[in-house]
Amino acid sequence: MKKVRIGVVGVGGMGQAHANSVKTNVKEAELVAVCDAEEKRAKEVGEKFGVRWFTDYKELIDSQIADAVIVATPHYFHPEISVYAMNKGLHVLSEKPIAVTVSQADTMIEAATKTKKVFCVMYQRRNWGIAVAAKKLIEAGKIGEIKRTLLIDPWYRAQAYYDSGLWRATWKGEGGGVLINQAPHMIDMFTWLAGLPKRFEAKVRTKLHNIEVEDEASVLLEYDNGAWGYYYTTTNEVPHIFYLEIAGDLGKIIINGDTLRFFENSVPVSKFTFENKSMWSSVETKEKTVRIPKKQATHAEIIKNFCRAIIKGEKLVAPGVEGINSVEFINAILLSGFKGKPVETPVNRKEYDRFLQEMIRKSKGKKTVRAQIETDPNFKK
Numbered sequence: 001m002k003k004v005r006i007g008v009v010g011v012g013g014m015g016q017a018h019a020n021s022v023k024t025n026v027k028e029a030e031l032v033a034v035c036d037a038e039e040k041r042a043k044e045v046g047e048k049f050g051v052r053w054f055t056d057y058k059e060l061i062d063s064q065i066a067d068a069v070i071v072a073t074p075h076y077f078h079p080e081i082s083v084y085a086m087n088k089g090l091h092v093l094s095e096k097p098i099a100v101t102v103s104q105a106d107t108m109i110e111a112a113t114k115t116k117k118v119f120c121v122m123y124q125r126r127n128w129g130i131a132v133a134a135k136k137l138i139e140a141g142k143i144g145e146i147k148r149t150l151l152i153d154p155w156y157r158a159q160a161y162y163d164s165g166l167w168r169a170t171w172k173g174e175g176g177g178v179l180i181n182q183a184p185h186m187i188d189m190f191t192w193l194a195g196l197p198k199r200f201e202a203k204v205r206t207k208l209h210n211i212e213v214e215d216e217a218s219v220l221l222e223y224d225n226g227a228w229g230y231y232y233t234t235t236n237e238v239p240h241i242f243y244l245e246i247a248g249d250l251g252k253i254i255i256n257g258d259t260l261r262f263f264e265n266s267v268p269v270s271k272f273t274f275e276n277k278s279m280w281s282s283v284e285t286k287e288k289t290v291r292i293p294k295k296q297a298t299h300a301e302i303i304k305n306f307c308r309a310i311i312k313g314e315k316l317v318a319p320g321v322e323g324i325n326s327v328e329f330i331n332a333i334l335l336s337g338f339k340g341k342p343v344e345t346p347v348n349r350k351e352y353d354r355f356l357q358e359m360i361r362k363s364k365g366k367k368t369v370r371a372q373i374e375t376d377p378n379f380k381k
């Protein structure tokens with residue numbers, strides 16, 4: 001196969017950007033079709049790109065004109081469409097989060113395992129030079145065993161954003177608020193670097209916006225090895241500068257916005273603490289220069305990698321199966337926040353499904369919407 005024939009399912013803000021990337025920026029791919037549940041949009045976008053258009057994703061997949069689909073619908077549809085596509089022999093690149101619930105995410109992983117199709121998730125931040133450098137340090141054992149973590153990930157969204165679509169910020173349409181929509185990118189990076197915590201003790205609330213789902217979460221974390229951590233996210237704060245720390249026995253990594261700092265200890269803290277006899281002595285620690293690889297954290301780079309994985313077996317930057325970690329993280333926080341009790345991973349599938357159904361049942365939904373379709377201009381293509 002020279003070029004992967006791609007169909008994009010869901011051509012709202014994000015899907016149109018992906019269709020455009022495939023058409024103009026990915027030499028490994030050919031855009032062959034688009035699909036949108038809204039006929040007018042499907043037709044307009046299909047005609048704009050000069051490709052076949054569909055209103056039913058099954059028809060696109062069954063037509064056999066595509067080798068792969070990019071799924072860019074609202075999150076709830078990601079599992080259903082991805083599983084159908086894989087079972088029909090197509091490779092899948094799903095938008096984030098792969099699913100709203102861990103049980104739905106399980107079905108995608110089962111399908112990918114069974115069909116052996118290439119399954120990728122759009123976590124473009126994994127291709128960010130700073131994240132790649134941090135991952136390399138951790139994997140090389142440079143900070144030693146992880147002892148503490150921190151992620152503060154503040155976002156801002158105006159009420160107009162939430163009012164732009166019926167599905168947004170509702171239990172029924174989206175399955176959560178900031179956690180399921182804005183936070184997954186950094187949660188993926190956090191769990192990719194430091195692992196998935198075992199225990200979550202969360203507080204969640206709707207602090208500022210006129211929405212039924214959470215716009216703020218504050219969480220104490222505990223890892224398998226006993227390390228502690230803290231996580232915070234919101235859509236009520238500016239500027240959007242995140243702060244991430246991973247402290248280990250041998251060193252510390254700090255990522256603050258666009259900078260990475262790495263401190264290396266001369267000896268492990270755990271060893272020094274008992275071997276050194278001087279009362280006021282401390283572990284010597286030095287900041288080291290870290291080479292940041294020149295990489296682009298763009299959607300197009302993930303699409304290119306996905307295509308090369310199909311064409312020549314290139315290793316995936318963001319394997320779809322790893323997309324479950326952010327779903328575990330998010331489900332654990334929501335469940336803990338609403339129960340007012342700690343929750344452990346793996347999240348109890350049945351309990352989470354019951355919880356979400358209950359939230360959907362109690363939901364009042366939305367009455368008025370000032371529809372707007374636009375991709376976040378802050379995201380690089």
Ligand SMILES: NC(=O)c1ccc[n+]([C@@H]2O[C@H](COP(=O)([O-])OP(=O)(O)OC[C@H]3O[C@@H](n4cnc5c(N)ncnc54)[C@H](O)[C@@H]3O)[C@@H](O)[C@H]2O)c1
Nearest residue numbers: 010011012013014015036037038072073074075095096122
């Ligand atoms: N990776 C990123 O940086 C990034 C950025 C923005 C959005 N996203 C993700 O992309 C997805 C879409 O977000 P958006 O902002 O483009 O939303 P949007 O509302 O602008 O577009 C969604 C489109 O999907 C269509 N649709 C709904 N159900 C469908 C179905 N069953 N079959 C076919 N089409 C269907 C809708 O009609 C709409 O046109 C979300 O999961 C979101 O989390 C990812």
